[in-house]
Amino acid sequence: MGFRSPEDVEETERAWACQMMTYADDVTFPSGRVRRYHQMDKTMNKKPTKKPETTSDQAFDLWLKRGLHQLFDDVANEPIPEELLKLIEDDRGE
Amino acid sequence: MTLSFHDQVIGILPKLRVQALALTRNRAAAEDLVQDAVCNALSAQNSFAPGTNFAAWMHRILRNRFISDLRKKRDTTDIDDMPASFLATNAPHEDRIVLKDLDAALARLPDDQREALVLGVIEGMSYQELADVAGCAVGTAKSRVFRARRQLEIWMTGEEHVGNDRLKAQAVTLRRKLSRKEGQNASKAI
Numbered sequence: 001m002g003f004r005s006p007e008d009v010e011e012t013e014r015a016w017a018c019q020m021m022t023y024a025d026d027v028t029f030p031s032g033r034v035r036r037y038h039q040m041d042k043t044m045n046k047k048p049t050k051k052p053e054t055t056s057d058q059a060f061d062l063w064l065k066r067g068l069h070q071l072f073d074d075v076a077n078e079p080i081p082e083e084l085l086k087l088i089e090d091d092r093g094e
Numbered sequence: 095m096t097l098s099f100h101d102q103v104i105g106i107l108p109k110l111r112v113q114a115l116a117l118t119r120n121r122a123a124a125e126d127l128v129q130d131a132v133c134n135a136l137s138a139q140n141s142f143a144p145g146t147n148f149a150a151w152m153h154r155i156l157r158n159r160f161i162s163d164l165r166k167k168r169d170t171t172d173i174d175d176m177p178a179s180f181l182a183t184n185a186p187h188e189d190r191i192v193l194k195d196l197d198a199a200l201a202r203l204p205d206d207q208r209e210a211l212v213l214g215v216i217e218g219m220s221y222q223e224l225a226d227v228a229g230c231a232v233g234t235a236k237s238r239v240f241r242a243r244r245q246l247e248i249w250m251t252g253e254e255h256v257g258n259d260r261l262k263a264q265a266v267t268l269r270r271k272l273s274r275k276e277g278q279n280a281s282k283a284i
Contacts, residue, residue: 060247065215067196072216075115075124076108084129085104091136092100 099139102148103132109149109217110156113227116212117160119201127163131156150226157209157227199249207242214239 097105110131114124135142135155142151200208206228213219213227224235 060251061243064196064243064246067193068212068215070193071197071200072112072115072212075121076112076216078111080104080107081125084107084132087129088100088103088132088136092098 096144099142099144103135103152106149106152107132110152112216113153113156113209113213114160116200116209117157117205119208127156127160130163131159134159147226150223153213153227154229160205196246196250199246202249203242203245207238207245210235210238211242211246 107128110128111124114127114131115121118124118127131152135152138155142148200212203211210224210228213224214221219227221232221235221239224239225232228235228238
């Protein structure tokens with residue numbers, strides 16, 4: 001048997017576990033490692049998550065958020081024109 | 095303590111400005127739009143039912159005013175609409191160029207998509223709130239935000255091909271699975 005990288009071992013064990021978990025509580029991998037049923041139970045009962053966002057999606061979202069804040073925060077933070085405030089206050093007084 | 099109608103109007107002015115700028119893409123036009131919307135709201139204050147969603151009511155008035163003014167207005171997006179303070183800052187040259195590009199890309203979006211994206215991102219409005227403001231279904235509000243974001247990503251990164259590549263990769267995987275299954279069936283038959 002040739003050299004197997006840790007990733008290969010992990011992949012083989014995952015495939016082995018998929019075959020075995022219907023039939024056994026605990027799974028013993030050919031490598032000797034044992035995976036307890038409750039561990040798998042925990043994994044299987046995990047709520048299905050939404051499609052994971054890729055790093056580039058997150059990076060773009062962050063960039064977009066920053067850009068929009070740069071474009072719009074300025075206008076939101078400007079002082080309210082006096083004439084507009086007077087308009088509202090005059091109406092309040094009526 | 096409950097705020098009076100007029101206090102609520104004053105309190106929401108910064109948000110109305112953001113919405114107005116998102117819709118008009120012009121700072122002077124945005125100021126005019128906010129003022130017109132406030133006038134409309136003051137004259138219609140008796141129609142507001144206290145205890146209901148004031149923000150949605152006010153944003154809707156501004157939106158309706160924008161729509162009714164739309165035909166009279168010309169497209170006035172230009173570089174002067176960029177925040178003056180930003181152009182005057184020490185922001186790196188490249189950042190300013192990219193920000194101008196983003197501003198131009200925003201201007202190319204349909205008004206309803208731009209409004210939904212800006213109110214969602216800047217004001218943190220939920221899809222339900224966006225739907226209340228626009229008078230549309232929640233699904234429509236979601237779709238507007240999604241489309242705006244996707245369109246901006248395509249324009250800003252030029253990565254229109256990303257989705258196609260993913261689809262192609264999925265198609266290749268499915269084809270492989272299918273041929274494997276056919277192979278298995280053929281060997282069983284033998």
